[in-house]
Amino acid sequence: MKRKILLGVTGSVAAYKAAELVRLFVKNGDEVKVVMTKAATEFVTPLTFRTLSRNPVAVEEFAPPQSWVPEHIALAEWADIALVAPATANTLAKMRCGIADNLLTSVLLATKARIFIAPAMNTGMLEAAATRENIAVLKERGVSVIEPGEGELACGASGKGRFPGAETIFGAVK
Numbered sequence: 001m002k003r004k005i006l007l008g009v010t011g012s013v014a015a016y017k018a019a020e021l022v023r024l025f026v027k028n029g030d031e032v033k034v035v036m037t038k039a040a041t042e043f044v045t046p047l048t049f050r051t052l053s054r055n056p057v058a059v060e061e062f063a064p065p066q067s068w069v070p071e072h073i074a075l076a077e078w079a080d081i082a083l084v085a086p087a088t089a090n091t092l093a094k095m096r097c098g099i100a101d102n103l104l105t106s107v108l109l110a111t112k113a114r115i116f117i118a119p120a121m122n123t124g125m126l127e128a129a130a131t132r133e134n135i136a137v138l139k140e141r142g143v144s145v146i147e148p149g150e151g152e153l154a155c156g157a158s159g160k161g162r163f164p165g166a167e168t169i170f171g172a173v174k
C-alpha cells in the first residue's frame with residue numbers, strides 16, 4: 001500500500017544519509033514529502049531531496065503555502081507517517097516540550113500521524129541527562145524510537161549515536 005511519509009531532516013552530519021532513505025521509500029512506492037530545518041540545509045541542499053522525493057521540499061514556515069491552508073497544517077494532515085531522520089538533540093528537545101518554532105516542529109506538533117525518530121548525535125549529546133529524558137518522554141507518548149548505533153562518529157570519537165542507516169530505518173518503518 002502506498003504510504004504518505006513526511007520525512008523531517010534536521011541539522012546533523014548524517015543528513016546526507018537521509019537521501020538514500022528517500023530513494024528506498026520511493027522505490028517501495030511510497031509518496032515522500034521532505035521538510036528540512038534551516039540547519040539541515042547547511043549539510044545537504046533541498047534540491048537533492050526534491051529530486052529524489054519528486055516533490056517540493058519545505059523549509060520556511062512563512063513561505064506562501066500551496067493553498068490557503070497553512071503549510072504546517074496541510075503537511076500534518078497529509079502524512080500517514082512522520083519520520084525525523086536524522087533527529088538532532090535540539091529537535092528532540094523541542095518535540096518533548098511542544099515547541100513549534102519552525103515548519104518541522106509545527107508539523108510534528110499538529111500531526112496525528114504515527115511518529116518515528118532516528119536520533120543521531122555525538123555520544124556526549126546522546127548521553128546527556130536532558131536528551132535521555134527527552135527520548136524517554138517521547139517514547140512514553142507513543143513515538144517510535146529507532147535506536148542509534150555504535151561506532152565511529154563524524155566528530156572523530158567512537159561510541160553510541162551513529163545514524164542507524166537507511167536500510168535499518170526503512171525496515172523499522174515498514
Ligand SMILES: Cc1cc2nc3c(=O)[nH]c(=O)nc-3n(C[C@H](O)[C@H](O)[C@H](O)COP(=O)(O)O)c2cc1C
Nearest residue numbers: 010011012013037039040088089090091120121122
Ligand atoms: C558539523 C556539525 C555537525 C553536527 N552534527 C550534529 C548531530 O549529528 N546531531 C545533533 O544533534 N546536532 C548536531 N549538530 C548541531 C546542530 O546542527 C544544532 O544543534 C542545530 O541547532 C540543530 O538545529 P535543528 O534541530 O533545527 O536542525 C552539528 C553541528 C555541526 C556544526
